[in-house]
Amino acid sequence: MHPADRLTALRAAVLDGPGVTDPGLRDAAASGTAPGVWTGYVRSVRDTSYRVSEEDITALKAAGCGEEEIFEVTVAAAVGAALDRLEAGLRALR
Template sequence: MEPAERLAALRAAVLDGPGVTDRDLRKAAASGTAPGAWAGYVRSVREASYRVSEEDIAALKAEGFGEEEIFEVTVATAVGAAVDRLEAGLRAVAES
């Protein structure tokens, strides 16, 4: 399997596969545009994931989200950010 095919399969599994969260939420998280209580968390994961703290997770739980939901949104966000960075890098290489 070629790298591009692997990436497409990963995106499909994370964003379109079965889960406890809605596919639209996972896609929004991947693009960095998650709604409501997710917005700040998704921004943190995309921009500085090393700063995500137990308090951030506790705040989401206080909003009524379960661990599985938090996990799925985290993975979708991370995959989206990684793909965005990969594509930016490939564009930069192609332009040089």
């Protein structure tokens, strides 16, 4: 499989595949525009993931988010950030 096809499959699986969260929320997390309680958390995952702490997860749980939701939004935000950075790098090489 060509690397571009693998990236397309990864993006589709994470953002459009079956899950507990709505694909719209996962897409918003991937683009960094997640609403409500997710806003700051998604920003942290995308921009300063090394700062995400147990307290962040505890706050999301206190706001009513389940562990599967947190996992899916985290993966979507991380994959979205990675794909954005990859695209920026490829643009720089062109």
